[in-house]
Amino acid sequence: MPFSQEELEEAYQQLTSGSFKLKREVFFGILNDGEQFWVDIQPFLLSRGYRLRPRYDPKWTPPWLLGSTINTDVYAYEEALSLSNGRHLNDAVRVSDGYRVVLKSIDTSKEEIPVAQFLSSPELRSDPRNHTVPILDIILLPNDDTRALLVMPQLLHFNDLPFLHLGEFTDAVRQFLEGLEFMHQHNTTHGDACYFNLMVDFTKLVPRGVHFIMPHTHDGLTWGREWNTRSSVGPLKYYFIDFGLSAHYLPEQDIMFEGPYGQDRTVPEHSLPEPYDTFKVDIYQLGNVINRMINEYDGLEPLLPIALGMTRKNPQDRISLREALEKLDQIPKKVLKRRVWKQTTPTDIRFVVRFCCANPTSRWVL
Numbered sequence: 421m422p423f424s425q426e427e428l429e430e431a432y433q434q435l436t437s438g439s440f441k442l443k444r445e446v447f448f449g450i451l452n453d454g455e456q457f458w459v460d461i462q463p464f465l466l467s468r469g470y471r472l473r474p475r476y477d478p479k480w481t482p483p484w485l486l487g488s489t490i491n492t493d494v495y496a497y498e499e500a501l502s503l504s505n506g507r508h509l510n511d512a513v514r515v516s517d518g519y520r521v522v523l524k525s526i527d528t529s530k531e532e533i534p535v536a537q538f539l540s541s542p543e544l545r546s547d548p549r550n551h552t553v554p555i556l557d558i559i560l561l562p563n564d565d566t567r568a569l570l571v572m573p574q575l576l577h578f579n580d581l582p583f584l585h586l587g588e589f590t591d592a593v594r595q596f597l598e599g600l601e602f603m604h605q606h607n608t609t610h611g612d613a614c615y616f617n618l619m620v621d622f623t624k625l626v627p628r629g630v631h632f633i634m635p636h637t638h639d640g641l642t643w644g645r646e647w648n649t650r651s652s653v654g655p656l657k658y659y660f661i662d663f664g665l666s667a668h669y670l671p672e673q674d675i676m677f678e679g680p681y682g683q684d685r686t687v688p689e690h691s692l693p694e695p696y697d698t699f700k701v702d703i704y705q706l707g708n709v710i711n712r713m714i715n716e717y718d719g720l721e722p723l724l725p726i727a728l729g730m731t732r733k734n735p736q737d738r739i740s741l742r743e744a745l746e747k748l749d750q751i752p753k754k755v756l757k758r759r760v761w762k763q764t765t766p767t768d769i770r771f772v773v774r775f776c777c778a779n780p781t782s783r784w785v786l
Contacts, residue, residue, distance in 0.1 A: 423485060431500055435634060444501055449482030451475075454506015456572045457525070464562055469519065470485055470571070475499045481543040483543055498640040499635040510592055511574055512633035514556075520629065521556060522573040528568050533558065535608060535666040536570055544606065551599025553659045554617065575619035576630060579713065586719060587756035588650040591622070591709060593723065594748055595658040601741035603660075609675075609698040611665030612682025613705040619661050625753040665696065675699060688733045700735035707731040707738070719760030722751050 423431075432447050443450070451459060458476040465472060474480060474620060483499055494500045505509060510523050538544070540555035557571035583589045600613055610617075622630060626647045631640035638645055651657055663683055669675055676695035684705050688718050690695035700767040709728025714720045714727060726747050729739035739747075 422488070423490060428485070431492065433450060435492045438564045442494060446502070447482075447494060449480075449485065452506060454508070457507035458503075458510050461561060464516075465512065465523075465559070468559055469515045470523065470559075471515055472510060473499070473514050474503075476510070499630075500633075501640050502673070503591055503633070520632075522572050522574050523559075524570045525567050525573065526570055528566055529713070530664065532663045532669060533568060533570065535663045536605075538668055539603070539608065539663070545641050547602065549598050549602040551595050551657075551659050552603065552663075553661045562575065568760050572661070573621065574630075574632060576622035576660060576663065577616065578620045578624070579615075579716075580620075580635060581622075581625060581650075582762045583717065583760055584649055585651055585756070586722065586751075586758045588654070588758055588759065589713065589717070589720060590723070590748055590751065590756060591650075592618075592654065592658050593726075594745065595710075596660070596706055597741050597745050599658075600706055601745070604699055604702070604741065607669045607671065607673075607679075609659060609667050609738075610663070610702050610705075611661065611698055612662060613702045613709075614683035615709050616683055616710065617660055617662045619659045621657040621659070623647065624656065625650065689735060695751070696739060697726070697735055700738060703730050703738050703741060703744075706734070707744075717760045717762050719758055722755055723748075 428448065432442075432444065435447065436442055444450070451588070455476065458472055459480075460474050461477060461480055464474050468599070468615045470643060480499070482494075484494050508525050512521055512523055514521055519573050533688060535729055536552075536555045539550065539552040544550050545554065553572050553575065555570055555572060557569075559569040559571065561567055561569065578592055583592075596613075596618060600610065603610060613780065624639075626645055628638045628646060631637050638644060657736065667677070675697055676697045678707045681690050681701070682705065687701055687704050689701055689704075707727050710723055711727035714724055726739075729747070732738045
């Protein structure tokens with residue numbers, strides 16, 4: 421680095437003397453403790469065939485400090501983007517084919533790895549009803565038997581891009597219902613079948629890809645993405661992620677559970693002092709996601725009976741996942757073609773949506 425500490429301090433003070441806010445650690449390229457975990461294992465991961473972003477190379481120096489003058493436009497560089505999840509999640513490229521993956525650091529004393537392995541076993545993976553995220557690799561860390569890395573495809577949150585037709589949404593719901601039923605039929609509960617754990621394979625939706633830290637961009641720098649409508653590129657694949665609260669039960673094992681719960685704090689069982697049936701909780705959680713989406717979109721009302729049936733206060737009164745799928749099949753095909761509107765979509769974007777729906781081969785930038 422060609423600059424003295426005094427020069428760097430002066431540049432930082434000048435940069436932040438006005439209204440512009442920039443954290444000191446960002447300007448100086450100081451990684452947080454979680455990020456240092458990835459720096460420490462970067463050479464090992466590279467030897468295993470996975471390349472992290474340049475920021476996590478042990479020899480990395482902030483590029484804005486490498487020229488003959490200090491470039492104060494720090495966020496003109498993708499390498500300024502840090503991990504908010506620290507050591508728990510990071511993205512990488514599989515060197516052999518350029519495939520983008522996500523690495524998740526897992527506590528080996530927990531059940532997450534055995535459950536993930538079970539769900540990604542060749543026999544279960546071959547079943548088209550299996551909508552759990554594929555586990556591509558499990559990496560044991562050198563000199564640390566307390567943690568391991570799960571390697572998974574990079575996915576996008578299922579509602580990150582808007583649904584435009586009822587049929588697009590029912591396709592997602594069908595896969596989530598089917599996937600949860602598949603897990604239950606194999607004596608496995610998800611435990612957190614909630615909004616932020618539902619994903620979609622975006623490779624056909626956003627062919628240019630999305631940045632792991634800033635998924636509303638392709639490259640982490642330029643806001644906006646070119647993307648296709650679901651109807652124009654379907655069918656898509658939807659997945660459950662995060663098995664941190666999942667459990668696999670033996671056939672004769674007691675399924676009543678008492679312990680931590682997931683994102684949805686409205687589950688009625690959680691207010692009760694006695695153990696509860698986690699299979700019924702899964703049904704409530706997914707039903708409440710459907711209910712949330714009905715409230716977020718105009719036009720998803722045909723799914724209201726399913727959402728209400730899955731979220732009844734008494735667990736024994738909730739409809740089964742099979743019943744929910746049967747109700748989904750009862751929605752007339754002509755109804756599935758109806759347009760739906762995301763209520764939070766700005767007026768100008770609604771105009772773009774209308775235009776692109778009239779020209780379905782077009783791509784849009786949002």
